[in-house]
Amino acid sequence: MRLVGARRLSDHEDLSLEQAFASGDERALRTVYDRWAGLVHAFCARSLASRADAEEATAQVFINAWRGRAGFDASRGSLPGWLLGIARREVADTHRAAAREQALREALEEVQAPEDTNPTADQLVDRLLVTDAMAGLRPEQRRAVGLVFYDGLTHQQVASTMHLPLGTAKTHIRRGLVALRRRLEVDGAAPE
Amino acid sequence: MQHPSDDDLALVALGEHVDRVHEHVHDCPGCSHELRALSAAASTARHADLSALVPPPSSVWDRIATELGLEEPVDEDRVVTPLRPSWHRRALAAAAGVAAVAAAVALVLTVSSPFGSSTPAEGASVPLQALGGSQATGRVVLSSASDQRSLLVDTAGLPRPDGYYEVWLLDVENDRLVALGTLDVSGRGWLDVPEGVQVSDYPFVDVSLEPDDGDPQHSGDSVLRADLPALS
Numbered sequence: 066m067r068l069v070g071a072r073r074l075s076d077h078e079d080l081s082l083e084q085a086f087a088s089g090d091e092r093a094l095r096t097v098y099d100r101w102a103g104l105v106h107a108f109c110a111r112s113l114a115s116r117a118d119a120e121e122a123t124a125q126v127f128i129n130a131w132r133g134r135a136g137f138d139a140s141r142g143s144l145p146g147w148l149l150g151i152a153r154r155e156v157a158d159t160h161r162a163a164a165r166e167q168a169l170r171e172a173l174e175e176v177q178a179p180e181d182t183n184p185t186a187d188q189l190v191d192r193l194l195v196t197d198a199m200a201g202l203r204p205e206q207r208r209a210v211g212l213v214f215y216d217g218l219t220h221q222q223v224a225s226t227m228h229l230p231l232g233t234a235k236t237h238i239r240r241g242l243v244a245l246r247r248r249l250e251v252d253g254a255a256p257e
Numbered sequence: 258m259q260h261p262s263d264d265d266l267a268l269v270a271l272g273e274h275v276d277r278v279h280e281h282v283h284d285c286p287g288c289s290h291e292l293r294a295l296s297a298a299a300s301t302a303r304h305a306d307l308s309a310l311v312p313p314p315s316s317v318w319d320r321i322a323t324e325l326g327l328e329e330p331v332d333e334d335r336v337v338t339p340l341r342p343s344w345h346r347r348a349l350a351a352a353a354g355v356a357a358v359a360a361a362v363a364l365v366l367t368v369s370s371p372f373g374s375s376t377p378a379e380g381a382s383v384p385l386q387a388l389g390g391s392q393a394t395g396r397v398v399l400s401s402a403s404d405q406r407s408l409l410v411d412t413a414g415l416p417r418p419d420g421y422y423e424v425w426l427l428d429v430e431n432d433r434l435v436a437l438g439t440l441d442v443s444g445r446g447w448l449d450v451p452e453g454v455q456v457s458d459y460p461f462v463d464v465s466l467e468p469d470d471g472d473p474q475h476s477g478d479s480v481l482r483a484d485l486p487a488l489s
Contacts, residue, residue, distance in 0.1 A: 091327060095318075099312075099411050102313055102317065103309075103312045103313075106312065106317070107309040107311065119313075120314065120316070121320075128321055184304075192301055192305055193310075195305045196305040196309055199302065200307055204441065210302070220268055220273065232264075235264040242270065242295055245302050249297070249298050249301060
């Protein structure tokens with residue numbers, strides 16, 4: 066069997082942050098906010114049409130998270146994964162409230178469903194989780210997988226672009242990919 | 258039949274052709290499972306968009322702080338550790354209720370860090386000050402886990418660089434520097450502090466804008482700076 070990558074340092078840091086958060090340290094709340102408000106906001110902004118709704122939902126996610134921090138279980142997933150779970154419920158509530166208003170205002174008009182071309186909530190959660198994991202990769206790994214994903218380079222081209230030996234380029238690519246995969250396996254929403 | 262290396266399997270998951278790996282995977286359930294999982298991660302990651310992670314406006318944090326009754330909205334010049342003089346001044350000047358909250362926070366801070374030396378320790382979060390007319394903000398936290406110290410640098414409001422942003426440790430005379438690494442596109446970095454570096458010799462954290470000119474020296478164009486936070 067293969068290893069799913071050694072724990073990186075930042076995982077340790079996340080762990081201590083999670084502990085501080087769970088213990089009610091307000092500094093940890095601010096750090097958690099600084100670190101993942103962008104992630105939560107990205108989910109809300111892509112799920113809700115109104116900018117004001119997205120910002121209110123983002124605030125509500127952290128309010129609910131802080132009040133419900135006793136419900137966070139680090140053995141069942143990461144903090145950002147948990148926050149996105151709260152965000153999904155918050156967005157669903159906002160949709161329901163909007164649907165009620167809409168129904169009152171325009172009883173005859175069907176509530177606008179998300180367009181088919183939009184990703185499902187599961188896909189959106191997974192993409193954002195991977196995005197967050199990308200942001201947390203070591204710079205050389207992020208650059209290497211980025212060159213593969215977005216520029217379509219082969220590992221030979223990555224090696225020559227980054228001035229690395231072939232083996233090093235391969236290792237960066239593999240470690241980056243494995244870290245993304247691990248995040249999806251820990252927190253991912255979409256069924257395999 | 259020999260299994261392919263992890264590196265080669267990852268390359269195949271990313272769409273490269275590697276001799277004999279396809280044939281092997283076809284007949285090997287273990288490798289085939291691995292390949293599917295890696296391919297799924299790759300396929301999701303191709304939709305990843307780092308520019309999506311834009312922090313919400315500061316009004317969102319204000320709303321949270323108000324709703325939760327945090328002692329005061331945390332702004333960038335707020336001193337986070339309760340041991341700093343300015344914190345005491347503020348706490349003393351504040352209403353009794355606010356002071357009680359501050360005391361409760363201080364208590365939590367005290368009881369929440371009885372870690373031994375082998376468990377992660379985290380220093381105070383210290384604001385980064387903008388230099389040279391920059392509107393950027395940010396904070397740094399020095400932490401330590403298993404004897405590896407690292408610096409979290411988190412910034413907001415830095416313009417997209419023509420080049421990149423690099424993080425340095427700086428001594429008092431500004432003539433000794435340690436380059437720690439670069440900020441990512443979201444303006445953030447988790448940077449290891451090299452083991453041989455005596456942190457107390459470098460009391461400043463400096464973020465510089467570096468042109469892509471291949472010159473490893475500090476450009477002289479500093480955009481943010483902070484006092485290096487001590488470890489708790």
